[in-house]
Amino acid sequence: xxxxxxxxxxxxxxxxxxxxxxxxxxxxxxxxxxxxxxxxxxxxxxxxxxxxxxxxxxxxxxxxxxxxxxxxxxxxxxxxxxxxxxxxxxxxxxxxxxxxxxxxxxxxxxxxxxxxxxxxxxxxxxxxxxxxxxxxxxxxxxxxxxxxxxxxxxxxxxxxxxxxxxxxxxxxxxxxxxxxxxxxxxxxxxxxxxxxxxxxxxxxxxxxxxxxxxxxxxxxxxxxxxxxxxxxxxxxxxxxxxxxxxxxxxxxxxxxxxxxxxxxxxxxxxxxxxxxxxxxxxxxxxxxxxxxxxxxxxxxxxxxxxxxxxxxxxxxxxxxxxxxxxxxxxxxxxxxxxxxxxxxxxxxxxxxxxxxxxxxxxxxxxxxxxxxxxxxxxxxxxxxxxxxxxxxxxxxxxxxxxx
Amino acid sequence: xxxxxxxxxxxxxxxxxxxxxxxxxxxxxxxxxxxxxxxxxxxxxxxxxxxxxxxxxxxxxxxxxxxxxxxxxxxxxxxxxxxxxxxxxxxxxxxxxxxxxxxxxxxxxxxxxxxxxxxxxxxxxxxxxxxxxxxxxxxxxxxxxxxxxxxxxxxxxxxxxxxxxxxxxxxxxxxx
Numbered sequence: 001x002x003x004x005x006x007x008x009x010x011x012x013x014x015x016x017x018x019x020x021x022x023x024x025x026x027x028x029x030x031x032x033x034x035x036x037x038x039x040x041x042x043x044x045x046x047x048x049x050x051x052x053x054x055x056x057x058x059x060x061x062x063x064x065x066x067x068x069x070x071x072x073x074x075x076x077x078x079x080x081x082x083x084x085x086x087x088x089x090x091x092x093x094x095x096x097x098x099x100x101x102x103x104x105x106x107x108x109x110x111x112x113x114x115x116x117x118x119x120x121x122x123x124x125x126x127x128x129x130x131x132x133x134x135x136x137x138x139x140x141x142x143x144x145x146x147x148x149x150x151x152x153x154x155x156x157x158x159x160x161x162x163x164x165x166x167x168x169x170x171x172x173x174x175x176x177x178x179x180x181x182x183x184x185x186x187x188x189x190x191x192x193x194x195x196x197x198x199x200x201x202x203x204x205x206x207x208x209x210x211x212x213x214x215x216x217x218x219x220x221x222x223x224x225x226x227x228x229x230x231x232x233x234x235x236x237x238x239x240x241x242x243x244x245x246x247x248x249x250x251x252x253x254x255x256x257x258x259x260x261x262x263x264x265x266x267x268x269x270x271x272x273x274x275x276x277x278x279x280x281x282x283x284x285x286x287x288x289x290x291x292x293x294x295x296x297x298x299x300x301x302x303x304x305x306x307x308x309x310x311x312x313x314x315x316x317x318x319x320x321x322x323x324x325x326x327x328x329x330x331x332x333x334x335x336x337x338x339x340x341x342x343x344x345x346x347x348x349x350x351x352x353x354x355x356x357x358x359x360x361x362x363x364x365x366x367x368x369x370x371x372x373x374x375x376x377x378x379x380x381x382x383x384x385x386x387x388x389x390x391x392x393x394x395x396x397x398x399x400x401x402x403x
Numbered sequence: 404x405x406x407x408x409x410x411x412x413x414x415x416x417x418x419x420x421x422x423x424x425x426x427x428x429x430x431x432x433x434x435x436x437x438x439x440x441x442x443x444x445x446x447x448x449x450x451x452x453x454x455x456x457x458x459x460x461x462x463x464x465x466x467x468x469x470x471x472x473x474x475x476x477x478x479x480x481x482x483x484x485x486x487x488x489x490x491x492x493x494x495x496x497x498x499x500x501x502x503x504x505x506x507x508x509x510x511x512x513x514x515x516x517x518x519x520x521x522x523x524x525x526x527x528x529x530x531x532x533x534x535x536x537x538x539x540x541x542x543x544x545x546x547x548x549x550x551x552x553x554x555x556x557x558x559x560x561x562x563x564x565x566x567x568x569x570x571x572x573x574x575x576x577x578x579x
Binding site: 062098241248333338361369403 | 531
C-alpha cells in the first residue's frame with residue numbers, strides 16, 4: 001500500500017491490538033449523498049478497502065425510454081441528476097437534435113446558456129454547502145441554500161417547477177422567459193457576487209476546512225482519465241478538459257462567441273480573471289481541496305457566462321422556436337452526445353430504426369457513475385473520517401448513478 | 404471521410420480484425436471482430452498519434468423483435484451490438500467501435516454471448532461492463548469481478564433484452 005497508510009497508521013498506538021472489521025456505511029447515511037452503500041474493511045481507524053454497492057435508486061430509465069418518444073422521456077432525464085435538471089434536459093434534447101439534424105434559433109441558444117449556467121451555479125452551491133456539512137461546517141450550508149433558493153425562484157418563474165423542470169426540450173424550450181425575468185436575473189447576479197467572496201472566506205480559506213481536505217484523497221491525472229472521471233473531478237487533477245470548449249461541435253457551437261476560461265490549474269496557476277484566494281501550501285494537485293476549488297471557480301465562471309448570455313439574449317431578435325411534435329417520426333440512425341454537466345460529462349445515446357417515433361434504445365452515460373468508480377482507489381489506507389471527505393469531494397448524485 | 408487514414412492504418416495492423424465501417428453515419432463507426440477487440444483497443448490507446456485515452460461509454464443494443472408479426476417486416480437479423488465510445492483528450496476527437504454478437508451463444512437460449520473484456524485497457528470499463536452484463540446480458544471474459552451492479556444479485560434475466568419477461572414476484576413482493 002502507499003505512503004498514506006504509513007502516515008495514517010502512526011495515529012494508532014502501537015500497543016493497541018486491532019482486528020479487521022467490516023463496517024457498513026449506508027445506504028441511509030447522510031454523508032453518502034443519497035442511497036449509496038459502502039462496505040468498509042477497517043483496521044482500527046484505517047480503511048484498507050472500500051466496496052461501493054449501488055443500484056438502490058435504479059428506476060429502469062433506459063428501459064422506460066424504449067417505450068416513449070424522445071419528448072416524453074424528457075421528464076425522466078430530470079430525475080437522473082435531480083440537482084441539475086436543466087443540464088440533463090439539454091443533454092438529451094441536443095442528442096435527439098443531433099439525430100434529427102435540427103438547429104435551434106439564435107435566441108434559443110442564448111436562452112439555453114442562461115438556464116444551464118444558472119443551474120450549474122445552483123448545483124454547485126448545493127454540492128459545496130453539503131460538502132461543508134459533511135466536514136462539520138454547518139454555516140456555509142445555509143449561505144448556499146439561501147442563494148440556491150433564489151435561483152429556484154427564477155426557474156419557477158420561467159417554467160413553473162422548482163426541481164424537475166422539463167423546460168429545455170427537443171427543438172427549443174417549452175416557453176420563452178416571462179416579461180421582467182431578465183431584470184430579476186440581473187438583480188440576483190448583482191446580489192450573488194459578494195456571496196461568492198463570503199463563501200471563499202467561510203470554506204476556501206478556512207483553516208479547519210483546509211486541514212480536512214488538503215492532501216486527502218489525491219487523484220493523479222492518469223488515474224482520473226483511466227477511470228473515466230470527468231468534470232470538476234478531472235479538472236481538479238489538473239487535466240485541461242472542458243466539453244464546453246473541447247467537445248463535439250454540435251455542442252460547443254452553443255457557446256460560440258462566449259468568453260470563458262476553463263477552471264483548471266495550468267502551470268501551477270488557476271485562471272486569474274478574478275481575485276481568487278491563493279492555493280494553500282498544504283494542498284496537492286488532485287486532492288479534495290482542489291476539486292472543491294475548481295467548483296468555486298466554476299461558480300464565478302458561470303456568473304460571467306450568464307451575464308454575457310443575458311446581454312446576448314436581450315439584444316437578439318426573433319423567437320425561441322418551437323419544440324418538435326410529441327410523436328415526430330425519428331430517422332434511422334444513432335447519435336451519441338456528451339455535454340458538460342455540473343458533475344461531469346453526461347452522455348446520451350439514441351438508436352432509432354427509422355419506422356416509428358419511439359427509439360429502439362436510449363442510453364444515459366452518467367458522470368457520477370464513473371466518478372464513483374474511482375472511490376476504491378482513493379479510499380485505500382485513509383482514516384474513516386476521511387471517507388466522507390472523499391465521497392463529498394466527488395459530489396455524486398445517486399439518481400444519476402442508478403438511473 | 405476524415406477517418407479514412409485511420410481505417411487503412413488499422414487494417415494494415417489488424418487485417419481481418421477490422422470487419423466493417425460506416426463513415427456516413429452521424430457518428431462514424433468501425434466494426435471490430437470480438438477476438439481482435441482487446442489488441443485494437445490497446446493500439447488505439449497507446450499509439451502516440453491516436454491516444455484514445457478515455458472510454459466514455461459501453462452500450463449494448465438488442466436487435467430483436469419479439470412480436471412475430473412485426474418480426475417479418477424488420478430489416479435486420481436478430482443480433483446484439485456492443486458500441487464503444489472512445490475519446491482522445493489530447494487530440495479532442497471521438498471514435499466509435501462496434502462489436503457484433505449473436506443474441507445467444509451457440510444459438511442456445513439462456514447462454515450469454517461472450518466478448519473479451521477491455522478492463523485491462525481502461526479501468527473504467529470494469530463498471531461499464533458490469534452494467535452491460537447486468538442489464539443486457541453479455542459475458543465479458545477476463546473481467547476481474549463480473550457481477551450485477553444495479554440490480555440485486557439474485558435477479559433473474561437481463562431487462563434491456565427485448566424478449567425480457569418481467570417476473571411475477573420477487574421475494575414475496577407482487578410485481579405485476
